[in-house]
Amino acid sequence: MADCEVNYTCACGKSMPLIYLFFCKYCVTLRCPKCVSHEVDSYYCPHCLENIPSAEAKTMKNRCASTSCLECPNCTNTLQVRSAQVPMVRREGGKVRGFGQFKKVYYLHCSFCFWTTRDINQPDKSTNSGPWIEPVAEDTWMFNIINYYRHLIQKEKVEMEKRKRQRRGSFLGSLGISDKLLPFAKIRSSFSMNLAGTGQFDENILKNYSPIEAEEDTEPADEKYYSTPGETYNYASIASRIQQPGNQVYYACDLKPNSMHLMVKRSQRCRECEHNLSKPEFNPSSIKFKIHQIARRFVPRFRIVKVSKLQHEVYTKVHFSLTNPTEYNLPVEFRPLPEDHPYHSKVTADVKLPEKELVLAAWDDTAQYEDNITNDFEDDPDIVIMRRMNKLTFVIQVKPHNESGDIRIGFQLSYKYKSMTPSIRPDEQKTPEEISVEPCITACLGSI
Numbered sequence: 001m002a003d004c005e006v007n008y009t010c011a012c013g014k015s016m017p018l019i020y021l022f023f024c025k026y027c028v029t030l031r032c033p034k035c036v037s038h039e040v041d042s043y044y045c046p047h048c049l050e051n052i053p054s055a056e057a058k059t060m061k062n063r064c065a066s067t068s069c070l071e072c073p074n075c076t077n078t079l080q081v082r083s084a085q086v087p088m089v090r091r092e093g094g095k096v097r098g099f100g101q102f103k104k105v106y107y108l109h110c111s112f113c114f115w116t117t118r119d120i121n122q123p124d125k126s127t128n129s130g131p132w133i134e135p136v137a138e139d140t141w142m143f144n145i146i147n148y149y150r151h152l153i154q155k156e157k158v159e160m161e162k163r164k165r166q167r168r169g170s171f172l173g174s175l176g177i178s179d180k181l182l183p184f185a186k187i188r189s190s191f192s193m194n195l196a197g198t199g200q201f202d203e204n205i206l207k208n209y210s211p212i213e214a215e216e217d218t219e220p221a222d223e224k225y226y227s228t229p230g231e232t233y234n235y236a237s238i239a240s241r242i243q244q245p246g247n248q249v250y251y252a253c254d255l256k257p258n259s260m261h262l263m264v265k266r267s268q269r270c271r272e273c274e275h276n277l278s279k280p281e282f283n284p285s286s287i288k289f290k291i292h293q294i295a296r297r298f299v300p301r302f303r304i305v306k307v308s309k310l311q312h313e314v315y316t317k318v319h320f321s322l323t324n325p326t327e328y329n330l331p332v333e334f335r336p337l338p339e340d341h342p343y344h345s346k347v348t349a350d351v352k353l354p355e356k357e358l359v360l361a362a363w364d365d366t367a368q369y370e371d372n373i374t375n376d377f378e379d380d381p382d383i384v385i386m387r388r389m390n391k392l393t394f395v396i397q398v399k400p401h402n403e404s405g406d407i408r409i410g411f412q413l414s415y416k417y418k419s420m421t422p423s424i425r426p427d428e429q430k431t432p433e434e435i436s437v438e439p440c441i442t443a444c445l446g447s448i
Contacts, residue, residue: 006302008295009440010035013342018302021295022277024270028417028435030295036268036277043262044284045069047078051284052262063259067131072110073240073255081128082109082116108132108257120253133257141212142246148209151202267291297325299439300332300360300415305393307445310407315352315397318445324360324390330415333357335438337410343442347410352397354383363390400448410442 007015010032022031043052045064056065070079085102105124108117117132118124125132236252243258267279279291306319324330334353337344359377379387386393400407418432 005304005445006441006443008299009341009343009442015343015442018296018299019294021299022268022270023293023295023298024273024275024277025293025298025419026273026275027270028419028437030299030439031270031277033268035271037271039267039269041265041267041280042282042284043264045260046263047260049284051282057262060259060262062262064262065259067129067133069260070108070132070257071260072113072115073243073258074115074237074252075110075113076243076258077110077112078260079108079110079257081106083128084124086124117257120255133259142248144209148205151205155206298417299437300324300330300413302413302441302443304443304445310349310398310400310445310448312400312403312448315399317395318398319385319393320396321391321393322358322360323392324363326363326418328362328418330360330362331357332360333414335412335414337412337440337442341410341440343408343410343440346408347442348400348402348405348408349445350399350401351409351411353411354380354394354396356380356383358384358392358394360392361387361390398445402448404448406447407445408442409445410440412438412440414438 006017008018008021008030009015010021011027011029012032012035014032014034016032020033022036023029024031040054043054043057043062044050045052045066047069048064048066050064050066052060052064068081071077072079083104083106086105088101088103103126105126106128107122107124110116234252236249236255240252240255241248244256247254247256249255265280265282265284268277269275270277276291277293278289280286280289301323303321303323304318305321308316308318310316322332336353337347358379361377377387382395384392384394396409398407398409415437416434417437418434
């Protein structure tokens with residue numbers, strides 16, 4: 001069964017698979033991607049693996065400035081430089097007299113959709129480096145939109161600065177103090193005027209701008225489209241046109257290679273305690289993390305192993321498994337789903353949960369290489385089916401309420417999390433603090 005059929009409930013009430021959740025060791029609770037704040041650490045190019053400063057990334061519109069990092073305008077895959085031998089034309093008196101020696105030229109090629117720069121009649125280059133994209137002026141309507149919003153932003157900045165000065169003046173006036181009598185008043189006033197003066201805008205551009213409106217009457221299509229078979233490959237697709245919003249091309253032969261989109265390395269921070277939950281390394285070529293508190297490293301993983309044929313109002317055994325990700329034995333208890341849980345109204349089956357606690361063995365890398373593994377756990381054979389290393393397979397009886405539809409169950413898992421804080425001095429090792437963690441688990445067992 002797929003892992004997406006088992007969801008864990010976050011502290012905010014949202015249910016998600018365990019692989020998408022974080023575990024905050026300070027709040028001792030689960031956090032979903034919407035419960036954490038995302039912070040951009042660095043920008044980098046996925047092709048040349050070069051770190052890009054945030055100011056440069058903003059200037060280049062989140063695209064790589066390197067001339068070798070280009071993507072196909074048709075399928076957005078990375079373009080590669082290919083070489084070819086082209087015979088040189090020999091001319092005499094302005095007329096072609098034949099062909100001479102071969103010349104090596106270079107062009108861009110997509111190994112996925114086989115698009116090349118020769119398809120758009122772009123001349124080949126004599127060197128394999130240098131700029132491949134020629135700067136093209138943006139359309140008039142796009143330039144007017146960008147220019148309008150640029151002046152609008154500057155106007156809002158000036159108005160915001162004026163409101164700040166008015167609030168400061170009104171507050172001092174209520175106290176009977178004149179702003180001009182304060183020390184450094186002239187310096188502050190000149191600084192605020194210079195700050196407002198940096199946002200120059202033209203009022204005429206804001207007044208004379210006319211937004212684009214949809215027209216009810218459109219131009220009729222040419223009759224040749226009804227009489228001749230269409231060749232869709234000659235026209236640019238919507239996805240290709242979105243890649244180049246500044247130059248709205250209609251034909252595929254007008255498409256140009258695009259610079260590679262930049263990617264970001266971001267860190268996640270808990271919004272309650274403001275501790276980092278995930279922080280990657282700064283090196284773009286590294287996939288390691290300095291801090292990586294994903295939930296699957298701290299919370300037992302509950303999975304569906306085998307679902308028998310379910311019947312209405314009949315208890316059926318369903319096989320589940322629990323995996324212990326921690327390095328110590330983990331006793332686990334099962335409890336009914338709380339009535340105030342948002343998923344409680346969607347439960348469509350009763351479950352007979354194990355009354356005794358199940359002990360999960362500690363996770364050990366070397367356990368799979370040992371031949372003689374002793375089992376020191378006293379398991380109930382009616383509940384526990386198999387135990388292998390840190391994985392336990394057991395049975396829960398399920399009785400569906402509905403005669404048809406999806407069968408959904410829910411329960412609460414309770415275990416003790418040991419908060420181990422390492423110490424610099426070996427003689428000052430503290431005993432780990434045990435904290436109770438009770439995540440709610442919901443699962444869909446299919447339909448009757």
